[in-house]
Amino acid sequence: GAVVSQHPSWVICKSGTSVKIECRSLDFQATTMFWYRQFPKQSLMLMATSNEGSKATYEQGVEKDKFLINHASLTLSTLTVTSAHPEDSSFYICSASSLAGTGGVVEQFFGPGTRLTVL
């Protein structure tokens, strides 16, 4: 089946530094990738939609200058949290869309997530 990886799986950084999170589709090409954020004991909230070769579309309330998304290839999207602060500590999960086999249905496959802790 389709596999999505994320790196790193967890990261601890100091306040004010930047952190880059990678999302890779390992065995398929993904024209669209999504970035979600999940705070403790809460649900997943969509942050942005990333299409290969174009600018990401951010959800309302998500600062595009703080959360930089680059989707340079069909298998890689990166999320950079710039000047991270403790309130950015969260679980970041990406997903990638793929045209599934039967019936041409587009399916999404989720990465395992990256836990960011900002001290």
Next chain:
Amino acid sequence: AQSVTQPDIHITVSEGASLELRCNYSYGATPYLFWYVQSPGQGLQLLLKYFSGDTLVQGIKGFEAEFKRSQSSFNLRKPSVHWSDAAEYFCAVEGQAGTALIFGKGTTLSVSS
């Protein structure tokens, strides 16, 4: 706008008892529907999905869900719960193919012995 409601924040079930987790959605047409499970500190695992066809969907780990268009529901069921089923369960909808999933707030399942 699409939305997903999981009315039960927390459910406790005895081991071996049956389980039903509720999910209601709001969408103009028939969406794609999903159930995911998440253990503490872990990512999401897809339990089952509904795209079209048979409204009773079988998933992994003995779970099933039934899509009821008239009730805009997609409830998750399991006939006999195991202690390892204790986790957070999320219902999600995808309106148009290839768009982001909208998640419910989740239901925490506890299993008592």
